[in-house]
Amino acid sequence: MATDIIDKPAATDVATTEHTRTGPMYRPDVDIIERPDELTVLADMPGVSADEIDINFENGVLTIHGKVEARQSDGSFLRQEYGVGDFHRTFNVSKAIDGTAISAEYADGVLTLHLPKVEAVKPHKIAVKAS
Amino acid sequence: MSLLPWKGKRNADTWDDDWPGSQMTRFRTEMDQLFENFFGRAFGAVEAGYGALTAWAPTLDVTETESGVTVRAEVPGIDPGDLEITVVGRTLTLAGEKKETAETKDENHFHSERRFGSFRRSVELPVPVNTEKVTAEHKNGVVLIQIPKDPTSIPKRIPVKSADK
Structure with missing residues (x-):
């Protein structure tokens, strides 16, 4: 399921995309924070290296995909709580976001996406001149 | 577990900062945690002691x-310096805190799923270990701890010599 970043969904059939890679996929937990000039998306994606993250923006749909290398099964498992699989999530993004200016960084297992708002919706302060 | 209806959707055309959705999100997360703690304690007693x-x-x-x-x-989003790893006898303890960064703390949360807070987990190791030679490596939000076994607990095969000649 695609998460709406801004309420009006831009596309409805996002979740039906098929994937060629087999194995489990995980939906990373995200926080979305609104700032005056942008939306910031923080996604927990542990075990991914920065160059294995694909971010795509197309027709108002933002897709993040993080490839996680399979672990070698060295020895026998005594406790297995987290599975290994790719991270994948899609977002519907409104037209209030400038899709061409989206930027991202990754540190300590957390992906940070910056989604700048288009000029028209940024708050503008209008100075009042004394006459 | 969601107990409160999520009515935080807003009109994309209005960017007012006093939108009540962020407080609702926080309140909902807190309520979820409260209920999960309570029911986790009451019904998940088997996992007690392992971070439940x-x-x-x-x-x-x-x-x-x-x-x-x-x-x-x-351990995504945790500074390696905020991780405390100790091995005492046969018990490995991993403690730390996932901090909300100062810049995200008081802002308008549009959507909130990630969890923060301090934790402590202890795991009993299957064999005696060499506590002197434990190594921990942090990479991409995953910490890898390697604990060598105590040499006396590694099985050693003793060759059997034939005595009859």
């Missing part, structure tokens, strides 16, 4: 090889 009582704790994988025990923990 805290709102958030990293997930662990523990593997055993011939020479040692390997522990992997998912």
Whole structure:
């Protein structure tokens, strides 16, 4: 399921995309924070290296995909709580976001996406001149 | 577990800063944590002691090889300096805090799923280990702890000599 970043969904059939890679996929937990000039998306994606993250923006749909290398099964498992699989999530993004200016960084297992708002919706302060 | 209806959707055309959705999100998360703590305590007693009582704790994988025990923990968003790893006897303890960064703390949360807080998990290791030679490596939000077994606990095969000649 695609998460709406801004309420009006831009596309409805996002979740039906098929994937060629087999194995489990995980939906990373995200926080979305609104700032005056942008939306910031923080996604927990542990075990991914920065160059294995694909971010795509197309027709108002933002897709993040993080490839996680399979672990070698060295020895026998005594406790297995987290599975290994790719991270994948899609977002519907409104037209209030400038899709061409989206930027991202990754540190300590957390992906940070910056989604700048288009000029028209940024708050503008209008100075009042004394006459 | 969601107990409150989510009515935080807003009109994309208005960017007012006093939108009540962020407070609702926080309140909802707190309520969820409260209920999960309560029911986790009451019905999940089997897992007690393994982080089930805290709102958030990293997930662990523990593997055993011939020479040692390997522990992997998912710790996204945690500064390696905020992780405390100790081995006492046969018990490995992983403690730390997932902090909300100062810049995200008081802002308008549009959507909130990630969890924060301090945690402490202890795992009993299957064999006596060499506590002097434990190593921990942090990479991409995963910490890899390698604990060599105590040499006396590694099985040693004794060759049998034939006495009859």
